[in-house]
Amino acid sequence: MDQKIKVVTLDSDTAPAGRSIFINQASSEGIGQSLVQTLAKAIGNSGDFAILSATPNATNQNTWIKYITDEKCGLLQGLSLVSRMNTFSFFRRSTGVSPPSVTV
Numbered sequence: 001m002d003q004k005i006k007v008v009t010l011d012s013d014t015a016p017a018g019r020s021i022f023i024n025q026a027s028s029e030g031i032g033q034s035l036v037q038t039l040a041k042a043i044g045n046s047g048d049f050a051i052l053s054a055t056p057n058a059t060n061q062n063t064w065i066k067y068i069t070d071e072k073c074g075l076l077q078g079l080s081l082v083s084r085m086n087t088f089s090f091f092r093r094s095t096g097v098s099p100p101s102v103t104v
Contacts, residue, residue: 012060028060032067036075046078056086 007019039049053061069081
């Protein structure tokens with residue numbers, strides 16, 4: 001950015017200082033709330049649930065999860081979050097190795 005390069009982030013955002021513009025497919029709040037509403041409907045508006053996400057540093061998923069677990073939205077009535085894990089943990093435990101990393 002210091003070299004006048006335009007930086008665009010899509011789907012998963014970065015810190016605003018690190019990009020020129022962020023383009024998202026929908027609002028993160030809307031995605032999180034829709035996920036809770038869909039979950040509630042699927043389990044009869046009552047029960048335990050867990051959240052599995054790909055990686056602990058997926059900014060888009062972490063933002064959705066923030067809205068999923070937001071008690072103030074009133075969507076979690078009757079639902080109880082019992083666990084939150086990322087799938088890299090399962091990979092590491094089942095194979096004994098860490099998932100491959102990508103270096104750019």
